[in-house]
Amino acid sequence: MRSFSNLWFWIMLAVLWSTTSHWVLGVPFDMVTRARKHGGEAAADLEAMVAINTRRLLYIARVSGLWLVGIVAFLFTVLVVLGIFYRVEFAQAIFLLMAPLGLVGLLSLSTAQHISNNALEGEALYRRLVRHRMLVQGIGMVSIFITSLWGMWQNMQAYHLFLN
Numbered sequence: 001m002r003s004f005s006n007l008w009f010w011i012m013l014a015v016l017w018s019t020t021s022h023w024v025l026g027v028p029f030d031m032v033t034r035a036r037k038h039g040g041e042a043a044a045d046l047e048a049m050v051a052i053n054t055r056r057l058l059y060i061a062r063v064s065g066l067w068l069v070g071i072v073a074f075l076f077t078v079l080v081v082l083g084i085f086y087r088v089e090f091a092q093a094i095f096l097l098m099a100p101l102g103l104v105g106l107l108s109l110s111t112a113q114h115i116s117n118n119a120l121e122g123e124a125l126y127r128r129l130v131r132h133r134m135l136v137q138g139i140g141m142v143s144i145f146i147t148s149l150w151g152m153w154q155n156m157q158a159y160h161l162f163l164n
Contacts, residue, residue, distance in 0.1 A: 002158065003093035004151035013147060016097060017140035024133045025108055025115075026053035032133075036126045047121055050129070054112040061109055072102060089154060096150060100143035104136055 003009045022029050027049045035046040060068075076099065082091035111132045114120070120128055 003089050004154045005158070009093055010151075013097065013144060016101075017144060020101070020104060021133060021137045021140055024129050024136070025050060025057070025112060027129070029129075029133055032126055032129050036123075043122070047125065050115065050125065054115050057109060057112045058116060076102070092150070092154070096143070096147045100139050103139055107132065107135055107139070 024032065027046065031042070031046045031049065035043040076095065079091045079095040079098070082088040083095055084092075111128060115125065115128060118124075
């Protein structure tokens with residue numbers, strides 16, 4: 001279960017962050033640029049999709065938010081204990097993939113709440129979605145950097161143990 005020396009892990013990391021930064025609140029980002037550029041029907045479609053996804057996200061948070069927080073906290077705790085105390089590399093890898101996604105989930109919930117509270121539309125909505133995407137990309141860049149440092153460290157440790 002050598003995760004950090006496996007090419008598929010790094011491919012999955014790249015695909016995960018590429019996909020996460022492309023879909024903004026469940027809406028593909030090309031819709032945002034098309035709506036901003038052309039307006040009209042593209043803008044109406046974007047606003048409808050954002051409204052649907054925003055209501056859906058807020059409904060899930062209201063109905064099962066506490067349960068989700070508890071389950072995610074339990075899973076993260078299990079991954080941290082397995083990864084740090086038992087040195088299970090697979091648990092470390094899963095934690096490094098999922099923890100930043102938890103931050104993105106919280107950011108998405110905050111953005112959805114802001115859009116809903118302020119009834120954003122038009123240029124204000126586009127700016128908020130672009131800001132959200134930039135923050136997600138920032139989280140992704142930091143996550144990839146930390147994961148690559150941790151992965152290199154784990155690979156150097158494994159190589160050192162191999163030589164001894």
